Amino acid sequence: MKGRVGIGARKASNAHDADGKIEGKPFSPYRVFTREEWARLRADTPMTLQPHELEQLSGIIEEVSVEEVEEIYLPLSRLLNLYVAAAQKLYSVSSEFLGRKDTKVPFVIGVAGSVAVGKSTTARILKALLARWPDHPRVDLMTTDGFLYPNAELERRGLMDRKGFPESFDTERLLRFLGNIKSGVAQVSAPVYSHFQYDVLPGQEITIEQPDILIIEGLNILQPAEMPKDGTTVPFVSDFIDFAIYIDADFSTIEKWYLARFMRLRSTAFRDPGAYFHKYATIAPDEARRTALDLWRNINLKNLEQNILPTRRRAQLILQKGESHRVKAALLRKL
Ligand SMILES: Nc1ncnc2c1ncn2[C@@H]1O[C@H](COP(=O)(O)OP(=O)(O)OP(=O)(O)O)[C@@H](O)[C@H]1O
Numbered sequence: 001m002k003g004r005v006g007i008g009a010r011k012a013s014n015a016h017d018a019d020g021k022i023e024g025k026p027f028s029p030y031r032v033f034t035r036e037e038w039a040r041l042r043a044d045t046p047m048t049l050q051p052h053e054l055e056q057l058s059g060i061i062e063e064v065s066v067e068e069v070e071e072i073y074l075p076l077s078r079l080l081n082l083y084v085a086a087a088q089k090l091y092s093v094s095s096e097f098l099g100r101k102d103t104k105v106p107f108v109i110g111v112a113g114s115v116a117v118g119k120s121t122t123a124r125i126l127k128a129l130l131a132r133w134p135d136h137p138r139v140d141l142m143t144t145d146g147f148l149y150p151n152a153e154l155e156r157r158g159l160m161d162r163k164g165f166p167e168s169f170d171t172e173r174l175l176r177f178l179g180n181i182k183s184g185v186a187q188v189s190a191p192v193y194s195h196f197q198y199d200v201l202p203g204q205e206i207t208i209e210q211p212d213i214l215i216i217e218g219l220n221i222l223q224p225a226e227m228p229k230d231g232t233t234v235p236f237v238s239d240f241i242d243f244a245i246y247i248d249a250d251f252s253t254i255e256k257w258y259l260a261r262f263m264r265l266r267s268t269a270f271r272d273p274g275a276y277f278h279k280y281a282t283i284a285p286d287e288a289r290r291t292a293l294d295l296w297r298n299i300n301l302k303n304l305e306q307n308i309l310p311t312r313r314r315a316q317l318i319l320q321k322g323e324s325h326r327v328k329a330a331l332l333r334k335l
């Protein structure tokens with residue numbers, strides 16, 4: 001197929017190279033679309049969004065260009081709409097078969113990838129776009145950061161420099177939360193994390209009330225569970241996710257985004273004396289940059305290499321980004 005390359009065709013190995021590019025076995029479960037091919041998938045069905053609505057949307061999503069929304073995220077919202085419609089139909093036929101009254105169960109979309117790769121921005125774009133489709137107007141958004149252990153507990157476990165690693169999350173609690181969501185429980189609450197406080201907020205919760213779609217973004221959503229030694233079975237977080245998207249970019253590019261965000265926060269959020277990182281607003285820019293680079297290389301990059309990147313192939317869709325967060329290619333699972 002012209003312009004469409006199986007990711008496995010390039011090299012007979014399933015190793016990840018240092019830049020996080022995809023290599024694989026000769027057979028690849030993914031169909032690879034160039035940016036242009038992906039953008040064309042939008043053309044098949046007219047979109048519900050009018051140009052003036054797109055303008056409004058780019059207002060909500062600040063830094064993202066209208067071109068990026070049109071060429072990447074509109075085709076994606078069309079694909080997701082088809083998946084949601086199919087899942088809703090499947091759910092209603094099985095309820096009919098069982099002679100049960102339908103309870104509403106949210107379709108769960110997961111967004112995975114490194115720290116600073118743009119998970120929350122992608123999730124916000126998708127929420128805005130998906131909420132405009134008439135068959136699933138209620139879209140909620142949350143992050144798994146709330147399920148991190150509070151700093152005091154991380155200190156106790158000696159994990160303060162492993163924040164974001166699989167062991168820094170209360171995975172059992174996250175699994176209970178997702179189990180309740182997928183069981184159609186009317187109100188399910190989750191803890192809340194604050195980047196400003198750099199900690200979980202004690203006593204604060206968000207409540208999810210049976211939306212049509214729940215978008216959940218986090219570093220750990222594709223993580224395999226630890227296998228128990230006693231023969232019992234354990235669920236994976238991804239067992240509760242209907243469609244998972246992995247946001248991918250080279251290590252060096254993500255490092256630049258992490259540093260740029262840190263330096264920008266120095267002149268915004270960190271200026272507030274209540275901010276956990278306030279001291280970095282007052283020191284010299286070079287010193288602040290060195291601190292950010294340390295945090296990136298010693299914690300977030302290690303986590304990406306050791307835990308996050310190895311889960312990439314568990315996603316249904318991989319979006320590969322280049323400079324300026326521009327999506328270069330989309331890899332969609334065939335099976
Ligand atoms: N599509 C995009 N276009 C332009 N800038 C973007 C885009 N996506 C993300 N960014 C910028 O990149 C930085 C990281 O994005 P974001 O905060 O969404 O990442 P994240 O993966 O959710 O990070 P974390 O895991 O730390 O919460 C931010 O400064 C954001 O403004």
Ligand SMILES: CC(C)(CO)[C@@H](O)C(=O)NCCC(=O)O
Pocket residue numbers: 115145163164165219295296299300
């Ligand atoms: C909270 C997480 C783990 C994920 O959002 C991340 O933003 C983080 O705090 N990482 C630890 C190292 C750092 O401060 O960047």
